[in-house]
Amino acid sequence: DENATIGDQVDYEIIGIDPGAGIMKAANTTLEEYELSDWTLVEGSSAAMTASLKKAYNAEEPIIITGWSPHWMFSEFDLKYLEDPKGTFGEEENIHTIVRNGLAEDKPNAYQVLDAFNWTEEHMNDVMVKISEGQKPEEAAAEWVENNQDLVSEWTEGVESVDGDKLSLGYVAWDTEIASTNVISKVLTDLGYDVTLSQVEAGPMWTGVAEGSLDAHIAGWLPLTHADYYDKFEGKFEDLGSNLEGTKLGIVVPEYMDIDSIEDLKT
Numbered sequence: 595d596e597n598a599t600i601g602d603q604v605d606y607e608i609i610g611i612d613p614g615a616g617i618m619k620a621a622n623t624t625l626e627e628y629e630l631s632d633w634t635l636v637e638g639s640s641a642a643m644t645a646s647l648k649k650a651y652n653a654e655e656p657i658i659i660t661g662w663s664p665h666w667m668f669s670e671f672d673l674k675y676l677e678d679p680k681g682t683f684g685e686e687e688n689i690h691t692i693v694r695n696g697l698a699e700d701k702p703n704a705y706q707v708l709d710a711f712n713w714t715e716e717h718m719n720d721v722m723v724k725i726s727e728g729q730k731p732e733e734a735a736a737e738w739v740e741n742n743q744d745l746v747s748e749w750t751e752g753v754e755s756v757d758g759d760k761l762s763l764g765y766v767a768w769d770t771e772i773a774s775t776n777v778i779s780k781v782l783t784d785l786g787y788d789v790t791l792s793q794v795e796a797g798p799m800w801t802g803v804a805e806g807s808l809d810a811h812i813a814g815w816l817p818l819t820h821a822d823y824y825d826k827f828e829g830k831f832e833d834l835g836s837n838l839e840g841t842k843l844g845i846v847v848p849e850y851m852d853i854d855s856i857e858d859l860k861t
């Protein structure tokens with residue numbers, strides 16, 4: 595029905611991801627700030643969100659999601675961010691490497707690699723796209739490491755190999771972190787570490803590093819998106835700075851939808 599409002603077309607739903615993700619807090623703030631009281635932010639997972647997106651996109655149906663860059667969905671689908679005049683999703687951000695206190699002393703070689711780890715959106719996309727096309731994350735990561743020895747050797751320069759030392763990395767099943775965590779795991783495994791990857795929710799990921807049950811995570815979306823976790827655990831972790839610069843978060847829709855701003859959701 596061409597007279598249907600945008601809200602009617604999508605049942606007043608924005609398809610989100612796991613409730614602990616910072617993007618969900620920003621999306622809830624967005625509903626408040628833009629006075630979208632009759633809208634619902636649907637909780638789920640990154641995988642469920644992209645499955646819903648794929649289904650709607652292939653049928654050229656309207657859909658509104660919480661989205662972020664880097665993400666493979668921007669190379670698979672023709673998507674756009676809705677303008678956010680109130681800035682509820684913040685500005686361009688970075689992804690930080692967060693390690694437990696004491697890691698530098700206990701596992702200096704792993705610490706050095708984690709501290710040096712830094713790559714670009716293009717690098718991350720190389721891995722993410724392969725995984726989205728069905729390749730196993732560890733295989734896509736191994737292939738990328740094989741093909742990017744020049745960059746990897748910058749991360750491992752001067753680092754000594756170890757003999758089976760254990761290392762535990764936490765991550766949330768966001769497409770971005772599935773890619774990055776498998777890459778850094780492969781690099782550390784090649785140095786001799788016995789790496790355990792723990793897929794957890796965002797809260798337990800930050801808690802694990804703060805309590806020392808996890809050695810590190812490379813999923814610190816800062817300064818705004820994970821500000822609550824950063825503040826809550828201040829002093830109980832070491833922030834090694836960014837491993838990827840220039841992320842973006844917001845409300846994302848297919849280009850075929852005739853809306854351009856979050857303001858347009860208010861009818």
Ligand SMILES: C[SH](C)CC(=O)O
Nearest residue numbers: 615616617662768815
């Ligand atoms: C979904 S982004 C990868 C991170 C976040 O929103 O917490």
